[in-house]
Amino acid sequence: MSNQARTVDPGLALQRLLAVAVLLAVWQVVVFSGVLPSMTPGVVEIAAAIGSTITSAVFWASLGKTMLAALSGWLIAVAAGTGLGLLVGSLPRLDRSSSILIDFGRSFPVLALMPVVIMMLGSNTRMEIVVVALSCLWPVLVQTIYGARRQEAAVVDTVRTFRIPKLLWFRRVLLPGAMPFIATGIRISASISILVAVGVEVLSQAPGIGRQITLAQQAQHWDKAFAYLFFAGLVGWGIALLLQTAEARLLKWNRQANG
Amino acid sequence: MSLQTAHSPARRATEQLMQVRGLTMSYGSGAAENKILQDLDLDVRAGEFVSIVGPSGVGKTTLLRCLSGLLAPKAGTISVGGQQITGPHPDLAVVFQDYSRSLLPWMSTRENVAFPLQGKGMGKAERNALADRNLAAVGLAGQGDKYPWEMSGGMQQRVAIARALAYNAKVLLMDEPFASVDAQTRFDLEDLVIDLHTNLGVTVILVTHDIDEALYLADKVVVIAEKPATVVDVIETNFGEVRDQVETKADPRFAEARARILHRLRDH
Numbered sequence: 227m228s229n230q231a232r233t234v235d236p237g238l239a240l241q242r243l244l245a246v247a248v249l250l251a252v253w254q255v256v257v258f259s260g261v262l263p264s265m266t267p268g269v270v271e272i273a274a275a276i277g278s279t280i281t282s283a284v285f286w287a288s289l290g291k292t293m294l295a296a297l298s299g300w301l302i303a304v305a306a307g308t309g310l311g312l313l314v315g316s317l318p319r320l321d322r323s324s325s326i327l328i329d330f331g332r333s334f335p336v337l338a339l340m341p342v343v344i345m346m347l348g349s350n351t352r353m354e355i356v357v358v359a360l361s362c363l364w365p366v367l368v369q370t371i372y373g374a375r376r377q378e379a380a381v382v383d384t385v386r387t388f389r390i391p392k393l394l395w396f397r398r399v400l401l402p403g404a405m406p407f408i409a410t411g412i413r414i415s416a417s418i419s420i421l422v423a424v425g426v427e428v429l430s431q432a433p434g435i436g437r438q439i440t441l442a443q444q445a446q447h448w449d450k451a452f453a454y455l456f457f458a459g460l461v462g463w464g465i466a467l468l469l470q471t472a473e474a475r476l477l478k479w480n481r482q483a484n485g
Numbered sequence: 486m487s488l489q490t491a492h493s494p495a496r497r498a499t500e501q502l503m504q505v506r507g508l509t510m511s512y513g514s515g516a517a518e519n520k521i522l523q524d525l526d527l528d529v530r531a532g533e534f535v536s537i538v539g540p541s542g543v544g545k546t547t548l549l550r551c552l553s554g555l556l557a558p559k560a561g562t563i564s565v566g567g568q569q570i571t572g573p574h575p576d577l578a579v580v581f582q583d584y585s586r587s588l589l590p591w592m593s594t595r596e597n598v599a600f601p602l603q604g605k606g607m608g609k610a611e612r613n614a615l616a617d618r619n620l621a622a623v624g625l626a627g628q629g630d631k632y633p634w635e636m637s638g639g640m641q642q643r644v645a646i647a648r649a650l651a652y653n654a655k656v657l658l659m660d661e662p663f664a665s666v667d668a669q670t671r672f673d674l675e676d677l678v679i680d681l682h683t684n685l686g687v688t689v690i691l692v693t694h695d696i697d698e699a700l701y702l703a704d705k706v707v708v709i710a711e712k713p714a715t716v717v718d719v720i721e722t723n724f725g726e727v728r729d730q731v732e733t734k735a736d737p738r739f740a741e742a743r744a745r746i747l748h749r750l751r752d753h
Contacts, residue, residue, distance in 0.1 A: 380586035387553055387579045388601035388652060398600065402591040483590035483634040 267449040275449035276456055284438065289457065292423050292434035295351050299358025300419035307363050307415075308408055311370025316400055321375060328371070332364040337425060344430060354423060354432045361422040362415035366408070373407025374400060406480040413469045420462040502688055503529035503552075503656055507561035510547055511713070520713035521547045525561070527707060527716065529656070534682050534689045536699035539709040540750060545692045546582075548709070549660045552690065553579045565656060575605075578654035582661040584642040588633040594620060595629030598648045619647040622685075623677060639670035643677065650681065659691040663698070672730050675702060679728055696746050700739055701728060708749050718749045 250269050257268045267275070279285045314320050314328070340357050347353040377400070385395050427436025435458050442451035474481070505527035511520040521544040529535050539545050550556040552563060554573040563570040565577065581587045588597050595616045602612035617629050623643040633641050642662060649657055659678075663671040679702060682689050693699050699706045700722060708718040720742055724733050733739060 378586050380581055380583040381589065383555060383579070383581060384587045386555060387573045387577070388604055388648075389573050389575065390601065390604040394604055398592075398603075399589065402589070405591075479590045479632060479634065482632070 265446065265448050267452055271449045272452045272456070275453035279450065279453040279457070285454075285457070288433060288435050288438045289461070291351065292420070292427065292436065292458075293461070295354040295426075295432075295434060296358055296419040296423035299355045299423070300362050300416055302355070302359040303362030303366055303415055303419075304412055306359075307366025307411065308370050311367045311408070311411075312374050312396075312400070312404065314367075315371040315374025315404065316396070321371065328367065332368055336361040336364075337422070337429075340426060340429065349430045349432055351432060353430070354426045354434070357426050358419050358422050362419050365414040365418065366411040369407045369411030369414070370404060373404030376407070377403065406477055409469075409473045409477060413466065413473065416465050416469055417462055420458065420465065424458050500531040501528060502531040502533075503527070503563075503565045503690070505552070505561065505563050508548070508551060508558050508563065509560040509713075510544070510551055510556065510558045522551070522558070523711075523713035523715050525709070525715055529688060529690060531655070532686050532688055534679075534702060534704045535691070535707060536703035536705070537690065537692045537707045537709060538696055538699035538746065539694065539714060541694050543709055543712070544714040545694070545709065546660055548714070549579075549658055549690075549692045553577050553658050555579075575652075576655040578649035578652040578657055580642070580645050580649050580657065580659040580662045582664050584645045584662075584665075585633070585638065588641055588644055588648075590632065590634055593630050593632055594625065594636070594644045594647075597633065597644055598629075598651050601648065601652045615651050616647070619651040620644070622650060622681065623647045637670070638666045639674060642666065642674060646678070646681070650685070650687070656688045656690060659689065661693055662691065664693075671698075676728075676730070678702065683726055696743055697734065700724075700742055700746075701730070701733055706742070706746065708746055710750055717752075718746065720745065 254269045256262060257266050314324055336357065339360060340353075343353050343356050347356065381399065381403070385399055390399070423434065424436040424439075426432060427434040428440050429436075431437050431440065435454055439451050439454045439458075442448070442454060505525060508522055508525040508527075509520075510522040511518050513519050525548065527535075527537075537545060537548065547556065551558045552570075554563075554570045554577060557571070565574060568574070568576075570577070588594075589600070592600065595613060598616035598619055599607075599612040602615060603609075607615075613629075617626075620626065620629055623646050625640065625643055625647065628636075628640075633644060636644070646662075662678075663674050666674065675698065678689065678691075681687060689702075691699075691702060700720075703722055706718075706720045706722065707716055708720070709715065710717045722738075722742065724736060724738065
């Protein structure tokens with residue numbers, strides 16, 4: 227199973243390249259057809275803009291700002307979400323009484339909170355981190371609660387008959403048992419962190435890639451805007467890939483034991 | 486091999502170890518009360534192998550859960566070594582039917598066996614050594630680094646047995662332990678448990694719906710039936726210490742005992 231994942235099948239690689247080529251061709255055809263506004267850049271212009279962007283200091287500075295805000299917010303959310311989630315999920319009474327709050331919180335459109343947070347903190351990186359953290363908190367929290375709640379009856383009996391002390395139970399049974407769910411929450415929220423960070427920058431003009439996209443748009447530098455978009459996507463994809471690999475390694479037992 | 490338990494040779498022991506008096510258990514209350522066990526008595530001598538046999542749904546698992554301290558009975562007393570059981574007890578170790586779920590998939594088999602010892606506060610080197618010894622005792626020498634999901638069902642159940650043995654309890658409680666393995670594996674596991682009982686002198690209480698299994702394994706078969714369930718017969722097997730899947734089951738006394746149990750179960 228893991229071996230298959232590691233060796234890339236040449237046929238599959240070819241198919242994937244083909245899919246990318248088809249997308250680029252469609253894009254070029256649409257641009258030539260004149261359906262889109264005449265300023266829409268073609269594949270070559272975007273590629274050139276990507277090339278010039280990657281060598282510009284402004285790009286790296288804004289990428290750094292975005293990453294810093296996304297990463298900080300995400301880490302805060304992961305720490306708070308797993309801690310709180312394990313507590314809530316392992317204490318049935320707390321779980322029952324807090325479920326209405328958590329259901330409300332997770333359905334709340336966090337981006338709508340942004341104006342309020344701006345009012346309180348101003349249009350800066352600190353505000354951005356807070357909004358990212360608030361957005362990332364819910365997937366981590368909800369997944370962690372699911373994971374901690376879902377304890378096999380047979381495992382519960384085993385732990386009871388062998389009189390495993392509470393702390394040991396938490397560390398070696400509850401936590402690893404909840405880990406696959408926590409990992410999913412962490413992965414989902416990582417993608418969300420980049421998404422929200424860029425979104426906040428677009429809307430609030432806090433420094434970062436999002437702001438550069440807005441600036442490029444306002445200056446009518448469409449090719450540059452697309453180049454930035456491309457990098458925003460690339461970063462999100464890279465992070466997802468990284469976490470997937472880490473998860474497959476660290477939680478090998480889960481894939482093997484549960485298919 | 487220096488594996489625990491003081492009593493050996495096992496069979497023909499006389500010292501009273503476990504005593505159940507008037508065990509009554511029900512779920513719900515009032516008009517909705519569902520009585521499962523009624524006034525059940527049971528005596529187990531040290532080193533004895535007792536099978537509890539009864540039809541499916543009679544309340545065998547409920548009985549075993551009461552004996553292991555996982556369920557508090559409505560009435561009656563259970564004691565082991567003169568001590569009243571009010572909850573899970575260090576003298577009792579349980580092997581569950583659902584072995585694949587009772588082993589923790591994120592731990593190696595060694596860690597699974599050593600885990601209850603860690604709970605007792607035993608140091609790492611000592612508990613790992615004890616785990617390896619007990620894995621060897623169930624025929625899994627050198628398999629400590631494997632994970633449960635790398636093993637067959639029969640091997641997983643051996644790990645669960647090793648875990649219970651390593652816990653060094655006086656009584657091993659087994660709930661339909663071989664119900665979900667194939668026939669050949671089942672015979673192998675039955676013979677393993679007989680060997681462990683004979684060599685280590687551990688007291689075993691095994692619950693099963695299989696009359697042949699109950700007779701083949703035990704020194705004493707306790708038949709439970711009726712609703713609510715109670716003891717309807719107790720049979721001392723007297724087939725001797727050495728058992729053989731073919732010869733013991735062909736013994737005329739085996740056939741006689743089986744007929745007697747079948748009659749008892751049919752009458753109720």
